[in-house]
Amino acid sequence: MMNLPKRYEVVIVGAGPAGSLLGYYLAKQHIPLLIVEKKRLPRQKICGGGLTKRTLDILPFTIAAVVEDYANRATLSVENLTVFSKTYDQPIAALVMRDRFDHFLIQQALDKGIDLLDDTEFIGLHGSPGNMTVETSRGSVRTGLLVGADGIHSRVASCLKLDVKKKRMTAIEAEVYLKQPDQSMAPFRHTIQFDMGPARNGYGWIFPKKNHLSVGILSLSKKPKGMREDLTAYIKARKLDSQMEALSLKGHGIPYGPDRQNRYANQFGLLLGDATGIVDPITGEGIYYAVRGAQIASDAITAHLVDNKPSVHRYDAMLKQDLLPEVYYAQRLAHILYKFERLSHRALKKGGAKIAENHVKIITGQKTYRQLHREVFSMAGLRTILGLK
Numbered sequence: 522m523m524n525l526p527k528r529y530e531v532v533i534v535g536a537g538p539a540g541s542l543l544g545y546y547l548a549k550q551h552i553p554l555l556i557v558e559k560k561r562l563p564r565q566k567i568c569g570g571g572l573t574k575r576t577l578d579i580l581p582f583t584i585a586a587v588v589e590d591y592a593n594r595a596t597l598s599v600e601n602l603t604v605f606s607k608t609y610d611q612p613i614a615a616l617v618m619r620d621r622f623d624h625f626l627i628q629q630a631l632d633k634g635i636d637l638l639d640d641t642e643f644i645g646l647h648g649s650p651g652n653m654t655v656e657t658s659r660g661s662v663r664t665g666l667l668v669g670a671d672g673i674h675s676r677v678a679s680c681l682k683l684d685v686k687k688k689r690m691t692a693i694e695a696e697v698y699l700k701q702p703d704q705s706m707a708p709f710r711h712t713i714q715f716d717m718g719p720a721r722n723g724y725g726w727i728f729p730k731k732n733h734l735s736v737g738i739l740s741l742s743k744k745p746k747g748m749r750e751d752l753t754a755y756i757k758a759r760k761l762d763s764q765m766e767a768l769s770l771k772g773h774g775i776p777y778g779p780d781r782q783n784r785y786a787n788q789f790g791l792l793l794g795d796a797t798g799i800v801d802p803i804t805g806e807g808i809y810y811a812v813r814g815a816q817i818a819s820d821a822i823t824a825h826l827v828d829n830k831p832s833v834h835r836y837d838a839m840l841k842q843d844l845l846p847e848v849y850y851a852q853r854l855a856h857i858l859y860k861f862e863r864l865s866h867r868a869l870k871k872g873g874a875k876i877a878e879n880h881v882k883i884i885t886g887q888k889t890y891r892q893l894h895r896e897v898f899s900m901a902g903l904r905t906i907l908g909l910k
């Protein structure tokens with residue numbers, strides 16, 4: 522395998538946000554590590570590229586160099602009725618293209634001294650805890666710990682025998698290039714737009730990029746019918762089709778709803794990011810959880826290697842304490858929102874402004890899903906849902 526060391530303390534599979542950031546944090550602690558990525562970098566990734574303020578606030582460096590637009594305005598419509606539109610003093614999100622953003626993250630890790638093998642697929646693993654051989658499409662390497670940051674279909678999870686049960690939602694997105702972008706993009710700039718109605722059991726979004734729009738729909742269903750048609754109809758309803766120059770439509774799975782019995786770490790290694798299924802079930806936002814997960818994993822691995830006693834299992838406990846309660850509360854809200862659509866649309870038409878305002882507080886880190894859940898299930902919240910006020 523090229524001219525790389527034969528043994529690393531840690532091998533990370535996957536150079537998405539989860540893997541690159543963990544690499545960055547560990548390299549800062551001078552821990553020798555290798556990241557293995559099956560695609561040649563920079564790689565494309567279908568994604569809205571919405572980075573919420575709560576994500577920007579916890580990133581360890583500025584990503585201004587790859588931001589396409591900052592949004593300080595959010596809108597919400599329900600069946601074409603605008604129920605919320607608010608401009609904030611500060612950005613509530615940054616919009617990026619994933620090929621550039623992800624490449625920027627891996628560059629930061631490389632600058633801190635990681636080794637990287639792209640265009641190299643992780644195949645399997647054998648050996649004992651602390652002394653494993655990792656097989657890749659370009660040879661083998663020995664490691665003390667293996668990290669699966671390899672996304673929704675994690676092969677590392679099955680090799681580590683971490684049987685992570687999760688659900689799957691589906692999203693489809695179009696990169697819409699408008700004619701005369703200088704004028705036609707103007708109404709969309711600095712705004713993240715959410716629409717209830719274009720998607721069955723989900724929502725639609727329009728995010729501005731430097732010279733085009735990312736337009737997508739998400740459905741909580743595993744195999745929703747007619748998503749391409751629904752997205753085309755959404756683009757048409759927003760009158761983007763007449764100005765459209767080019768478009769590419771692609772669908773993809775997003776994990777959510779991790780099972781409460783899941784284990785995310787053992788003596789061989791741990792899982793991170795989409796591989797865990799820890800994703801916001803209301804919006805499909807996964808990058809925040811990938812970044813938080815990388816920070817938690819870095820603390821656990823550093824303790825493991827510095828204390829020289831097996832403490833990776835702490836990672837499992839820390840995830841269950843820090844991140845999982847939030848996604849469980851969000852999941853209950855997502856079920857009401859998307860599975861009882863007539864009820865939730867009726868409630869949002871009446872109380873949508875307050876709920877959207879609260880949701881902006883969540884994505885900017887001022888509120889938690891636990892608090893929102895408590896409010897929704899209060900007497901006043903239930904009356905709004907049932908249309909009694």
Ligand SMILES: Cc1cc2nc3c(=O)[nH]c(=O)nc-3n(C[C@H](O)[C@H](O)[C@H](O)COP(=O)(O)OP(=O)(O)OC[C@H]3O[C@@H](n4cnc5c(N)ncnc54)[C@H](O)[C@@H]3O)c2cc1C
Nearest residue numbers: 535537538539559568569570571643671672794795807808
């Ligand atoms: C349409 C759509 C829109 C979305 N919009 C947003 C959004 O606006 N904001 C947001 O926060 N989240 C969004 N998400 C979710 C977000 O894309 C993911 O949560 C995020 O990419 C997770 O990061 P990750 O590092 O865990 O995994 P990934 O980014 O999926 O990276 C995993 C990496 O592992 C590599 N890999 C996989 N298998 C192997 C192997 N065997 N060997 C070597 N390498 C391997 C892959 O090539 C990949 O590069 C969206 C998702 C979709 C589908």
